[in-house]
Amino acid sequence: MQTDLIQEARRQAEVCNACRYCEGYCSVFPALHAKRAFSDGDITQLANLCHNCRGCYYACQYTAPHEFALNLPQALADVRVDSWESHAWPGGLGKIFQRNGVPIALAALIGFALLFMIARAFGEEGGERYYSVVSHGLLVAIFAPAFLFPLFAIGVGLRDYWKTVGGEKVRLAHVTQAFGAAANMKNLKGGHGDGCNFEDEDRFSHARRAAHQLTMYGFLLCFAATCSGTILHYVFDIQGPHGLFSLPKLFGLPGGVLLAFGTAWMASLKLKSDPELAAQNAWSGEMAFILLLFFIAMSGLALFVAGSSAVMPTILALHLGAVLAFFLLTPYTKMAHGFYRLAALVRDAQSGR
Ligand code: SF4
Ligand code: SF4
Structure with a gap:
């Protein structure tokens, strides 16, 4: 990890430890x-507990031009992004993605979509509707490793993170507490329950928490749609395409709508916020991740509307290309943030505060 970033965050944490004005703002300060x-x-642990609400910056009497020049949200964001990059496996890929996220995500999406189109041109027709474009066997052959590889890579990164932060033996109570905090995004409520100052310094708002919740629950519903389709196929021998009142559709359609709204909202909040309080050099990677999720949601909904029309194969290739890009890039995008944040919450639960 970059020692200059750690040094700067340590300097600022020491000032905060003497000051203590922001005591009740978030879980960072009790830990600090x-x-x-x-x-x-x-x-590193403090950095991963911080969710960049910016409340402490706008409340602080020691920001520039004061000689202390405090900017704790940025100092912690820099260490946080550096921790994901340096724990990412294989090494180096996280840094490359954070600096060049938008062009890499776009190139991966278009490249994979072209491969699906080529596979359609040369492959066998394997079934009805979507499977007439890409056979079920080919989808499994591509997506099973593309799903398992990121999980393995993130597992390697989390193991190293746990060593870095001095994690202890994990108990069920720690995990339950961490999942509870993550599920209702307690920390995004702000210390006094007024929300955060992410997009506007003087205005407390719950917008960021709401956008995160729409995105997270939309994503989980889409994931549940995929899982239920797999179970129907392999356990009950019920093969797609599924009807409107089937589990994959009942999960997938609302999931796609929530995910599209949540990511569009997050992108608009990010455009309004002050980049000086975020991590340096990570804007492209974070925006690429949000836009990739937005594209997956919109292309999934467009597929539903397209039915069996002539444009369906092109939309399907683009949708599958985006999903494949998302899976393979997961360990290097902000998606990794969800895993590291959960690990930080488990570590925080171990402190017994
Ligand atoms: S951010 Fe500023 S006001 Fe808040 S605890 Fe640190 S030094 Fe004090
Ligand atoms: S930016 Fe928000 S979450 Fe991060 S340390 Fe400051 S108050 Fe806490």
């Missing part, structure tokens, strides 16, 4: 105040 000195692992 519990220490007298900060190891590199402590700073």
